[in-house]
Amino acid sequence: DVKVTQSSRYLVKRTGEKVFLECVQDMDHENMFWYRQDPGLGLRLIYFSYDVKMKEKGDIPEGYSVSREKKERFSLILESASTNQTSMYLCASSFGEFEQYFGPGTRLTVT
């Protein structure tokens, strides 16, 4: 069974703080993704990575950065958190261009 874990289930941060969300997968998948889920908007891709040290912008990268130093780990960074970044953040991994395996999500609240 593929397992994707995320560092926190719930997080509360203040405006302006730097926030790190970490994701780890244990199936040697080459692809990793960060999404945010908001009501009525579905899953929107923030960034993805097809290989170590490689990253590509998704549909909504503004205000975010990512890091992939090891194949199994993909981090999402909010350099200066803002209230409009309050959301559910989902990490996923995949082998090739097929189904993605998701972590449980991190519910981030920025106050």
Added chain:
Amino acid sequence: DQQVKQNSPSLSVQEGRISILNCDYTNSMFDYFLWYKKYPAEGPTFLISISSIKDKNEDGRFTVFLNKSAKHLSLHIVPSQPGDSAVYFCAASGRPTGGFKTIFGAGTRLFVKA
């Protein structure tokens, strides 16, 4: 510009009856389509997929139909069970603008009443 649309935000069905969830896409370059199921406080889980070379794929109670000419796919659940109550996301994968992408719809919340 929503490339993948799920026009019904919610659907309510009686236990034992058929649930039909619909999805439309706009770009004919998508060639692989997936359905995911999401329970509250959990990540989405893959349910079933279909390649553009097929028009039907079945897995137990779940069947996905693809109509390429109409750019439409649907998920049928028969018979529906209370445990099927969840949000269902449709997704389309391919190279619509050159690079590989997977685009998700906004989701449909299914309620199965006992």
